[in-house]
């Protein structure tokens with residue numbers, strides 16, 4: 001590189017740094033002052049507000065006064081937040097103002113523009129010149145999409161064409177220019193080499209400086225209702241998803257906020273793994289959740305839910321259990337669209353007959369029988385939708401309860417309740433009831449309520465000591481009302497929550513061993529193989545107030561068909577990571593739940609380890625059908641970035657069709673297979689190898705086992721062989737830490753480690769076709785080194801790997 005160029009770049013960097021410094025110094029006092037102002041307003045909020053509720057006008061004035069103060073406060077806070085964000089992003093830029101540059105000569109112009117690209121934009125003080133362009137600006141897409149030569153980019157005003165004369169990458173650390181190089185083809189292999197060669201971290205990294213063209217297409221796709229990314233292991237799906245969220249937040253900053261984006265992650269630990277990327281990019285984190293969390297929220301209080309990991313444990317370990325085959329058939333069926341349609345038909349059937357209600361009981365008496373509920377329900381006009389009829393029924397029940405409550409006023413139990421109170425309790429109960437009464441009366445508006453309460457309180461205090469306990473008839477009546485109301489409250493609450501609908505019974509009723517009955521209730525749906533046993537298992541669970549994982553979503557779906565759907569109309573974008581792990585049923589459910597959201601699904605069918613998995617692409621993909629082909633874009637990613645070329649060449653042969661996976665040219669050691677005649681010898685070697693891996697500088701090392709039981713066994717064997725500082729990861733683990741860990745394959749999904757040791761790669765652990773993807777997923781977690789340990793026969797899929805692709809260490 002010519003010295004002259006280096007000096008020019010160095011000078012420019014110095015200049016930008018200086019301007020950044022000046023701007024930061026300019027902003028700092030403003031940030032402080034605004035913060036001071038906002039906290040001052042907050043501190044003195046009530047002093048500035050005149051609180052007076054003695055008359056309606058005063059009440060109104062107070063109301064306006066509060067509003068005015070609140071508006072002032074939120075305006076200051078908003079301004080402060082904006083300035084603070086600006087200040088923070090400038091501080092971030094100080095460390096590394098930009099990572100790329102393109103020189104672009106637009107057609108028709110004489111000179112090329114130098115476009116420097118960084119984490120956020122930085123404008124010169126004239127407010128006209130961009131010293132740094134945000135990586136998400138339209139022009140910055142040139143950097144990701146083209147090599148020097150003819151190039152164009154999309155703007156809201158149309159396509160801009162021109163010629164890219166230069167594309168340069170920079171390494172700037174702590175404000176110091178370390179290196180820069182001119183890229184010709186894709187975004188500098190050498191830069192990517194360096195990034196990928198680094199050690200794994202317990203937090204995912206942002207990839208803005210080295211986003212690849214095909215990833216950029218995912219990040220900037222802003223037209224599809226449904227964007228499906230079928231990307232091979234390590235192709236950067238999760239990374240692209242996170243950058244995409246940052247891109248959307250930038251592009252639509254006027255109308256999209258971080259809480260309108262939801263990411264569905266495979267497990268809570270994964271949530272913590274990816275949670276730093278958006279803040280690193282200067283954006284607020286989106287909402288992160290797991291599907292299980294959602295199910296738990298709505299069903300967890302009433303039922304004990306199995307989670308997907310318990311389900312996979314069953315599938316992996318209980319092959320010889322009675323009813324295993326039926327359970328697996330059941331999982332498949334309950335995941336299918338056919339079952340979804342059957343449930344919809346069932347709801348149609350219920351609108352004519354077959355509803356089940358739980359009687360309304362009060363103090364061991366049946367106030368409304370289930371038969372009465374049934375008759376009332378089917379008494380409504382049949383053209384009214386099922387869910388609306390349930391609302392009508394609910395209103396009717398509440399009305400009936402009011403009548404019952406009135407009749408209870410003189411009941412014996414109320415007398416007893418009254419007598420039971422001693423004087424002190426009387427006073428206390430009275431004032432508490434009075435307070436509650438003030439809170440609970442829903443019918444009055446605030447001022448009316450206030451006036452009434454005041455009136456009552458005046459009466460109460462004007463009575464004098466002696467009279468307090470001498471309740472007039474009216475007061476006793478009031479107390480009776482209060483007592484009855486208190487006792488009816490839980491019942492009313494249950495009615496409001498629709499607890500009188502027997503959803504459990506309705507779901508169970510569907511699983512009639514007689515296939516013809518099922519067929520009749522669902523307009524002719526076919527039953528899957530092993531239906532009677534599926535029915536038996538499902539009902540047994542329901543009887544214990546438990547739900548299999550595969551039943552939870554259909555159960556909730558049915559509940560909503562009957563009671564009315566819950567919808568979240570605020571969320572605009574849903575990201576589903578590890579998308580192959582969700583059933584077609586779950587996708588249909590998500591679509592319904594978030595009617596205003598676009599969906600981005602990222603997954604790899606090569607890693608589909610769950611029985612209910614969905615195919616992402618291809619003619620029979622349920623995902624393409626979800627919003628229709630015209631609203632769907634499918635982007636395949638074939639290049640794998642995570643692992644060395646040696647690891648990818650080894651792992652890809654374990655999958656049929658895996659040859660199409662393209663490794664990235666980064667080299668390392670070949671995978672090592674160690675065999676031994678005894679488990680003891682193998683374990684001794686594993687302990688030795690783990691120590692060596694650590695000594696070689698691998699910071700995160702995973703011993704991956706097939707399931708929880710094997711993980712536990714491995715953990716115990718390793719610790720009793722003297723290995724220290726090793727952690728066992730379970731479904732309860734919430735965060736990632738570096739070091740050596742033992743982890744079941746299904747929890748290692750989505751994450752990566754410097755080195756991976758497959759604890760038992762024998763055919764005893766991995767034999768079935770369904771286990772092929774499990775061991776593949778486990779092996780593809782390795783970035784730099786992969787080692788497999790085998791005692792006895794090899795897992796059959798390893799036979800497809802040619803001998804020259806791995807090292808063999810046979811211990812005899």
Ligand SMILES: Nc1ncnc2c1ncn2[C@@H]1O[C@H](COP(=O)(O)OP(=O)(O)OP(=O)(O)O)[C@@H](O)[C@H]1O
Nearest residue numbers: 207210211212233234235236237238239641642750
């Ligand atoms: N353009 C890129 N620049 C730098 N690093 C990248 C790039 N793309 C991917 N990577 C790195 O490759 C690794 C794999 O990325 P990521 O976890 O996003 O892949 P994935 O497709 O979600 O993987 P999997 O399906 O196997 O879990 C990460 O370390 C990520 O930082």
